[in-house]
Amino acid sequence: MIAETAGATRLILPDEAATAALGARLAAALRPGDLVALSGGLGAGKSVLARAIVRALLGEPDAIVPSPSYTLVNVYAARAGEVWHADLYRLGGPPDALELGLVEALSHAIVLVEWPERLGADLPARHLEIALELLPGSNGAEPREARATPRGPGWDRALAAIGGDA
Ligand SMILES: Nc1ncnc2c1ncn2[C@@H]1O[C@H](COP(=O)(O)OP(=O)(O)OP(=O)(O)O)[C@@H](O)[C@H]1O
Ligand SMILES: [Mg+2]
Numbered sequence: 001m002i003a004e005t006a007g008a009t010r011l012i013l014p015d016e017a018a019t020a021a022l023g024a025r026l027a028a029a030l031r032p033g034d035l036v037a038l039s040g041g042l043g044a045g046k047s048v049l050a051r052a053i054v055r056a057l058l059g060e061p062d063a064i065v066p067s068p069s070y071t072l073v074n075v076y077a078a079r080a081g082e083v084w085h086a087d088l089y090r091l092g093g094p095p096d097a098l099e100l101g102l103v104e105a106l107s108h109a110i111v112l113v114e115w116p117e118r119l120g121a122d123l124p125a126r127h128l129e130i131a132l133e134l135l136p137g138s139n140g141a142e143p144r145e146a147r148a149t150p151r152g153p154g155w156d157r158a159l160a161a162i163g164g165d166a
Helices: 016-027 048-059 094-099 116-122 156-163
Strands: 002-005 008-012 033-037 074-076 080-085 112-113 127-136 144-152
Touching: 008 016, 008 156, 016 048, 016 144, 016 156, 033 048, 033 116, 048 074, 048 112, 080 094, 094 116, 112 116, 116 144, 144 156
Parallel strands: 033 112, 033 127, 080 112
Antiparallel strands: 002 008, 008 144, 074 080, 127 144
16 A cells, blocks of 8 residues: 655555565665665564665575664675664764764665664765554564655655655
8 A cells, every 4th residue: 555645655565575675666666875764663674674675685585684773883794885773772963873874874774773862963964764653463473664754865766666666
């Protein structure tokens, strides 16, 4: 289910497989220099989505992609170049975030950031925001809503991929 309101593309993800499929579609549209900011509360599905993006970029559907909760950043060598997967939940604040080198990495890498709010004003202005939210489910289902908002230019391909048009 897809809807577009006020610049945001909204998508219902009925189950984990749908979230993973979204990641695979989005991966195909990402290029070095792209930053995807994955926001949403604990357990919203940010890591599920990031893992699917990394796996698709690696071309390895079963690749082990651990959550970088403790390492803060994990770096992968994909065909398209480096992929940085960051989880900033445990980070003190923007000065520490800068030391991780995420901004410099954008010169050559695709960067995926969970808890991008931790970057504060250091979050690069050009990024693709994807906000995940739990929706009420029934019969054991745990649907999520993804809301994708382009920040800055150059996200048309990615938004088309999210919507399934690419
Ligand atoms: N529709 C869905 N999409 C994504 N994950 C789902 C869905 N339904 C159930 N899940 C489950 O929800 C959990 C999401 O966990 P995940 O680690 O991706 O969250 P997170 O947003 O990264 O949280 P954290 O901030 O703690 O890192 C997983 O256990 C997954 O199996
Ligand atoms: Mg996570």
